[in-house]
Amino acid sequence: MAHAEGNQYAGFFAEFYDIIHAGLGDVDGWIEFGHRFGPDILELGVGTGRIAIPLALAGFNVTGVDNSDDMIKRCQMKLSYEDEHTRGRISIVKDDITCFDLNKQFDLIIAPCNVICHLWQPGKLHDTLSCVKEHLKSSGTFILENSLPDIPYMVRTNDIVQVFEFEHPLTGNTIVSRYKTRYDFLNQLKYDWIELEEYDDTGALLRDALCEDTMTYFFPRELRLMLDACGFFILEERGSLLEASPIGPESTEMVFVCRKVL
Incomplete structure (x- = not known):
């Protein structure tokens, strides 16, 4: 089958993204992680700012990387309704998460909401994790969150x-x-x-x-191996972003809290 480079983050689809994700409780989990590992945070696939804006409202400094013009426009529109201090804590960069260079390191880097599922081409996840490692402080934390295949x-x-x-x-x-x-x-x-x-x-x-x-889509074993191959060690595994439960048969998510090997 021919591979399709889709436009599910353009036009109507960019607007629909916030509608379909309205009310998700994952934002609270990311704010909790921000308090544990922030304050300087990089989000891969920032999109419409669904996670980044609440993080900024909670007082964190957030840089978001995304390559969709329409998603970034929606994020900027939403930011325009926030106060000056909140807007000042967010920086949005149009770039590819597999090959970005921000000339800055962060306390916390997050890859939320299945963003790595777009990395279906051989080597792209490796490239992304290599970029993450370069942008992570020596004491920094990387958190990868993804759905478990059902x-x-x-x-x-x-x-x-x-x-x-x-x-x-x-x-x-x-x-x-x-x-x-x-x-x-x-x-x-x-x-x-x-x-x-x-x-x-x-x-x-x-x-x-x-x-x-x-x-x-990814399974836990291959993500563990990929993280290890790219120079990370796993501090914590969770089967839920909101609860400190292990990855198990009833889990719907896999969350890896990592540090880089020095």
């Missing part, structure tokens, strides 16, 4: 269109999301097809958008 669910939903409805928080319009993933279990790849439609209260279609994207 193989039974993946098999059950493979190549099946799923339909979800959301209410636009500003207009009350209905947003219909049609989502289909085809899994290549041999090569550990997933091919996403996503269609968005927005309808007003009369049922009239106002806009739509379509994207296809290629992503990957």
Whole structure:
């Protein structure tokens, strides 16, 4: 199957990102980690600032790296509503997380919300972790958070269109999301097809958008090996961002709290 470099962070999809992620409790977990390991924080894949802005509001200095113009624009728009001190604590850099050079080191670097699943090409995760190591202070901490693959669910939903409805928080319009993933279990790849439609209260279609994207998924063992190969040691493993529980059969997440080998 041909690989697709998707646009799921452009246009309508950038706006939809905040809608679909509204109410997630992970922000509280990142603020807690900020208190433990901050204050200077680098976020990989800052996107719309969903995590970075609350971190800045909590008093941390945040640099965010992202390569999507539309996501960065939304982040800057949201920042415009914050006070001057909060805006001053955030710096947004348009760059590739696999090859950035900020000429600065940080107390805490975070890779949240499955950002590494975009690194499906051979060597890209290694490149990213190498950049992280270069930008981490000798006493700094790197936290990698990713979903655990749910193989039974993946098999059950493979190549099946799923339909979800959301209410636009500003207009009350209905947003219909049609989502289909085809899994290549041999090569550990997933091919996403996503269609968005927005309808007003009369049922009239106002806009739509379509994207296809290629992503990957990871298992705990391979991330442990990759972190070790890239010069990190793991301080703590968690099966939840919000709870200090071990990674186990009932976990839906894997969180690795790491330091670099000196």
